[in-house]
Amino acid sequence: MTTVYGDLVRYRELFGNLFRRDVQAKYRGSVLGVAWTLANPVLLMAVYLLVFSVLWHTPFGNEGHYGLFLLVGLSAWIFFATSVQSASRSLLDNANLIRKTRFPRQLVPLSVVATQLISFAVMLAALLVLNFALLPRVRATEWLAIPLAVALVAITGGLALAIACFAMALVPATHVRWRPVAIFVSERQVDLTIIGLALLMGAVFTFLLTKG
Numbered sequence: 157m158t159t160v161y162g163d164l165v166r167y168r169e170l171f172g173n174l175f176r177r178d179v180q181a182k183y184r185g186s187v188l189g190v191a192w193t194l195a196n197p198v199l200l201m202a203v204y205l206l207v208f209s210v211l212w213h214t215p216f217g218n219e220g221h222y223g224l225f226l227l228v229g230l231s232a233w234i235f236f237a238t239s240v241q242s243a244s245r246s247l248l249d250n251a252n253l254i255r256k257t258r259f260p261r262q263l264v265p266l267s268v269v270a271t272q273l274i275s276f277a278v279m280l281a282a283l284l285v286l287n288f289a290l291l292p293r294v295r296a297t298e299w300l301a302i303p304l305a306v307a308l309v310a311i312t313g314g315l316a317l318a319i320a321c322f323a324m325a326l327v328p329a330t331h332v333r334w335r336p337v338a339i340f341v342s343e344r345q346v347d348l349t350i351i352g353l354a355l356l357m358g359a360v361f362t363f364l365l366t367k368g
Contacts, residue, residue: 163260170259176266182271193275194282196309197230221290228283235276236312243268243316244323269313280305
């Protein structure tokens with residue numbers, strides 16, 4: 157785990173360049189920018205409200221602030237799902253960079269997670285404001301959302317590292333195009349996988365302590 161954070165500090169300029177590149181690629185051609193990504197959980201919330209409250213008339217769907225409950229869960233899930241999915245192909249998508257330059261490979265999937273973290277952080281801030289305004293009873297405890305969000309980011313980062321490494325392991329060794337990348341990454345693949353799993357287990361432990 158210390159190796160991951162140490163490399164982020166030592167190679168912070170490279171990580172910043174990867175991060176800026178991923179952010180520009182994500183929001184290129186989008187007029188609304190980050191606001192457009194925030195529309196995804198809101199639209200999904202509207203669909204769930206329509207199904208559970210209007211069509212099915214479920215008891216929990218008609219309870220107060222059910223939409224806010226959905227929005228909290230959807231924001232966390234969308235961040236987790238999109239980060240892991242994007243990171244799973246990050247090493248393959250950056251094969252040319254990996255072949256030409258020697259650098260800590262964990263910077264690539266972590267930059268993808270950091271890119272998704274922008275919209276998650278904005279949504280989290282908006283949700284804290286909404287909770288403070290609409291649910292006075294949780295004002296004393298809503299700060300717990302911050303360490304829980306940090307735990308979620310750590311879990312997502314750990315899984316992103318592990319899945320990115322396993323995705324490289326699935327590349328056929330006979331595939332001429334990917335063979336140099338697969339051979340080079342395999343030298344550190346075990347280390348990266350262990351680091352990813354260590355991040356995951358440490359984050360789970362932190363989550364349990366925080367929840368308790």
